[in-house]
Amino acid sequence: MPETENKTRILLVDDEKNITDSLTVNLEATGRFVVKATNDPLKTVETALAFEPDVILLDVVMPKMDGGDVQRAVRAESRLKQIPIILVTALLSNEEVGDGSREAGGDYMLAKPVRLPVLVKLIDRLVTEGAS
Amino acid sequence: MISEQPAKVLMVDDYHLNRLILERSLKRAGYEVTSARDGAEALEFLKLTDEKSSRPSFDVIVLDIMMPGIDGTEVLERTRKKYPPEILPIIMATAKDESDDVVHALSLGANDYITKPIDIPVLLARIEVHVTLRRTHLALQIAQATLVEAAKMESIGRMAAGVAHEVKNPLYVLQMGVDFFEMTLSESDAATQKTLHNMQNAIDRADTIIRSMVDFSRTEELKLVKSDLHELIHQSIPLVQHEIRARQITLELELPENMPRVTIDKTKIQQVLINLLANACHAMEDGGTLRVRTSHFDPAALDKEERSHQIQVIRNFRQGLLLEVIDEGTGIPEEHMMKLFDAFFTSKPAGLGTGLGLAVTKTIIDLHGGFIELLNNEDRGASARIYLDVEGPRESGESQQANPPT
Numbered sequence: 001m002p003e004t005e006n007k008t009r010i011l012l013v014d015d016e017k018n019i020t021d022s023l024t025v026n027l028e029a030t031g032r033f034v035v036k037a038t039n040d041p042l043k044t045v046e047t048a049l050a051f052e053p054d055v056i057l058l059d060v061v062m063p064k065m066d067g068g069d070v071q072r073a074v075r076a077e078s079r080l081k082q083i084p085i086i087l088v089t090a091l092l093s094n095e096e097v098g099d100g101s102r103e104a105g106g107d108y109m110l111a112k113p114v115r116l117p118v119l120v121k122l123i124d125r126l127v128t129e130g131a132s
Numbered sequence: 133m134i135s136e137q138p139a140k141v142l143m144v145d146d147y148h149l150n151r152l153i154l155e156r157s158l159k160r161a162g163y164e165v166t167s168a169r170d171g172a173e174a175l176e177f178l179k180l181t182d183e184k185s186s187r188p189s190f191d192v193i194v195l196d197i198m199m200p201g202i203d204g205t206e207v208l209e210r211t212r213k214k215y216p217p218e219i220l221p222i223i224m225a226t227a228k229d230e231s232d233d234v235v236h237a238l239s240l241g242a243n244d245y246i247t248k249p250i251d252i253p254v255l256l257a258r259i260e261v262h263v264t265l266r267r268t269h270l271a272l273q274i275a276q277a278t279l280v281e282a283a284k285m286e287s288i289g290r291m292a293a294g295v296a297h298e299v300k301n302p303l304y305v306l307q308m309g310v311d312f313f314e315m316t317l318s319e320s321d322a323a324t325q326k327t328l329h330n331m332q333n334a335i336d337r338a339d340t341i342i343r344s345m346v347d348f349s350r351t352e353e354l355k356l357v358k359s360d361l362h363e364l365i366h367q368s369i370p371l372v373q374h375e376i377r378a379r380q381i382t383l384e385l386e387l388p389e390n391m392p393r394v395t396i397d398k399t400k401i402q403q404v405l406i407n408l409l410a411n412a413c414h415a416m417e418d419g420g421t422l423r424v425r426t427s428h429f430d431p432a433a434l435d436k437e438e439r440s441h442q443i444q445v446i447r448n449f450r451q452g453l454l455l456e457v458i459d460e461g462t463g464i465p466e467e468h469m470m471k472l473f474d475a476f477f478t479s480k481p482a483g484l485g486t487g488l489g490l491a492v493t494k495t496i497i498d499l500h501g502g503f504i505e506l507l508n509n510e511d512r513g514a515s516a517r518i519y520l521d522v523e524g525p526r527e528s529g530e531s532q533q534a535n536p537p538t
Contacts, residue, residue, distance in 0.1 A: 022308035
């Protein structure tokens with residue numbers, strides 16, 4: 001069994017390459033995640049179908065298609081609609097979203113700048129909940 | 133016709149009979165009159181050298197030109213150095229054939245003139261014209277300031293969302309960098325740890341500023357709950373305890389026991405408390421006593437004469453609550469008074485204040501239908517006074533005249 005099969009698969013969607021690169025490095029450095037990123041929100045569904053992520057981390061404000069649109073597109077695809085989505089927003093503060101437990105339409109929110117331990121904890125929780 | 137409170141007239145004439153006649157006529161017409169027998173006395177009444185007062189004590193001056201000693205022209209010149217014609221109208225009284233004097237006085241900023249012997253009905257009509265003009269001017273000034281402030285708020289609101297996004301993305305990248313090094317350099321030396329710690333502080337600080345801008349741009353929604361204000365005060369103090377201790381400030385709470393529960397947005401009022409307490413601490417670098425006091429007042433019993441704008445707001449309260457934060461700090465310089473609540477105005481050194489604290493505070497109090505003022509204390513330091521309606525802000529449809537002023 002290849003090593004990656006035990007790891008949680010994360011799809012990152014953010015129009016800023018800086019952000020997806022840093023997140024990829026950080027998440028992979030924990031040794032527990034396999035990360036795929038796209039900087040083009042229009043390619044989210046296509047990438048997700050090919051990559052089959054366990055969790056999608058989605059920026060809210062993006063050109064062309066915002067987080068809400070992407071979320072709807074993902075939900076509209078039967079093979080993807082069960083995947084938990086974490087929305088990452090610059091428009092709320094950490095105090096307001098707490099540790100991501102605040103649900104927005106069945107999904108989860110984190111405020112930029114996200115601390116890595118907070119993110120990892122939320123991902124773990126979502127994966128555990130999804131498995132149970 | 134005299135509206136609102138009686139206008140205050142300062143009448144300056146060296147001839148006692150003139151003073152007597154004019155004083156009686158003006159009083160009968162409903163004015164409040166102060167008479168001065170010469171230029172020196174007039175200047176005394178005008179308190180031009182009192183830097184604390186930015187508003188004149190009179191609404192209009194009737195000023196005789198020809199007087200022994202300091203004459204009318206000199207009083208006019210000195211008065212104009214402080215108060216422009218639209219703030220303090222001056223009507224010159226002059227002998228019949230002295231057109232040169234009249235022209236000279238008008239060029240020095242007199243608003244009008246009347247010839248002697250004074251025709252009382254004409255004088256009354258002129259005074260009324262100038263009182264009305266002055267009030268209209270003040271109303272316009274307030275309206276303009278309100279519009280400018282509203283426009284500024286709106287543009288800040290629009291900007292805040294954009295800036296938040298643009299700044300938070302790079303911050304996010306920096307945060308990831310710090311987190312990465314913290315994870316991978318677990319055995320790092322003290323200097324590296326210190327550097328990472330400083331970087332984290334810088335990120336947190338930038339994030340705080342962005343957050344207060346976003347807060348500022350969407351203060352409109354309130355979550356109103358009947359709350360124990362004293363409990364909220366007790367909960368807020370630990371959050372500024374560091375500031376208090378660092379300056380060896382003595383904190384005194386004067387919180388009477390029978391205070392009713394107040395309808396407020398607790399989070400927002402706590403934000404106000406923290407802002408005011410922190411500001412007070414920052415003004416008391418040399419320590420002193422910081423007092424927080426609450427009291428109850430009857431809105432209907434307020435003195436009508438004073439400060440008409442806020443009284444209008446407060447008199448509509450059903451039950452009045454006054455919250456005071458009184459410091460013994462450096463006080464507020466007169467030139468800052470008008471700008472205290474302006475967004476991005478700060479008197480603190482660069483990096484220490486966002487210039488949004490008091491602007492946010494005022495917005496929050498306004499949303500609660502309350503009133504806030506900052507003033508210098510008689511002896512030393514400054515006070516913040518917040519007037520709130522115990523029953524919370526009125527619904528927008530609710531009549532503001534439920535308790536009409538008597």
